[in-house]
Amino acid sequence: MTGVTNLSIQIVTGDSRPIFKQIVDGIRMEVAKGSLPPGAKLPSVRGLAMQLMINANTVAKAYGELTALGLVEARQGLGLFVTEPRQLLSDEEQQKRLDAAVGAFINEVAYLSYDSEHIIKAVQDALTSLGGKAGKNSDEG
Amino acid sequence: MTGVTNLSIQIVTGDSRPIFKQIVDGIRMEVAKGSLPPGAKLPSVRGLAMQLMINANTVAKAYGELTALGLVEARQGLGLFVTEPRQLLSDEEQQKRLDAAVGAFINEVAYLSYDSEHIIKAVQDALTSLGGKAGKNSDEG
DNA sequence: TCAACTGTACTATGTGTAATAGTACAGTGC
DNA sequence: GCACTGTACTATTACACATAGTACAGTTGA
Structure with missing residues (x-):
């Protein structure tokens, strides 16, 4: 070991x-x-x-x-x-990835008959369950 | 035409x-x-x-x-x-699809160094741009 | 009836990806 | 030296994707 x-x-x-x-x-x-x-x-x-x-x-x-x-x-x-956590992508690339992920996500959930608030809450809960690990502030790293 | x-x-x-x-x-x-x-x-x-x-x-x-x-x-x-808008999937199936979509989304964005609030806002904006069409209430269809 | 349109269902072919299997090589630690 | 590590090949099988062509049942309008 x-x-x-x-x-x-x-x-x-x-x-x-x-x-x-x-x-x-x-x-x-x-x-x-x-x-x-x-x-x-x-x-x-x-x-x-x-x-x-x-x-x-x-x-x-x-x-x-x-x-x-x-x-x-x-x-x-x-x-x-x-590896140590760091800025792996440029700000522009990050924005591009986020937009693509959001677009794909919306495409999946818009098809469902869920309230917008319900969808938001589901995302919020999932983010919270990460334990704040995704809550990094985007100050110059 | x-x-x-x-x-x-x-x-x-x-x-x-x-x-x-x-x-x-x-x-x-x-x-x-x-x-x-x-x-x-x-x-x-x-x-x-x-x-x-x-x-x-x-x-x-x-x-x-x-x-x-x-x-x-x-x-x-x-x-x-x-077709006319209607309940296409069972409640159970809907929940399953939502969970899968959220999971895939989180997997994409957790990798990025974005604040949770930033991510939530991006999803909110995208949902809003649908014009409330995805804001259907889930009453018994 | 006939022609032109509609979705649908096949067969066949070529391309690319995914996964498997086996082999080989350079670097590390004991 | 030996056992481990990641990495890089070749080869093969299976499947998905896209193309091409053909065919059929149903609808519409002339």
Whole structure:
């Protein structure tokens, strides 16, 4: 044991998202929630593959995505580690991502017969359950 | 002219979503915004295909999705028409869809360094721009 | 009746992605 | 040296997407 964080990721075959994407999203959520703090060591490619009963290349692909996102960092021969929180994207790119996410979200919920306040509250509750980890102020980091 | 509503859908090749999905989302948004009121006639499969410069089968697939969603209704030999607004899904299913949409949304925005209030406001603004069409009360339909 | 339109249902083909399997290599720690 | 780490290949299978062409039943207007 060198401090490897055990992940509680679940792979759902019925999900429309591919397996590697489910891993990326899962780890991204763990980091956002704080379950994976900066410096935490991720399970090895082969270890997580065995745990999830999938191919190692699939995990490697997910880890490649996370590395490209800047969320984790690879140290040759050691493993993957969660990076320190920082400004990963430009303000313009952040705004673009937010707009896209909001647009996609609205497209999904506008179809439902829910009150606007009900939708807002659902989002608020979900954000609150992150434990304020997403409540970072956007001062010059 | 038999009252066919002209659609302002744009197909973006750079989008990660497939073409037929972009059509589904586009029309779903038009209906939510009110640009496509109940009873409105959609462009024909071949007409929209020519307008968007894509294959007719792709439009047919999108129309099939919309029909399966219950958002539009096909009248043999006549065309597709927007259905009357009604409870299309069970309360349980609605809740499930909302949870999934919120979860996917949170997964996208938790990664960004935005204040919770900022995110909430973005969603609120987007909902408001729908013109209250999504503000339907969930009384027994 | 006939022609032109409507959605729908097929077959076939080409392309790209996802996932699997196996192999190989450089770096790290004991 | 050995066991571990991430990474990079090749190859194969399966599936989704988009295209192309054809066909059929129903509707409308001439």
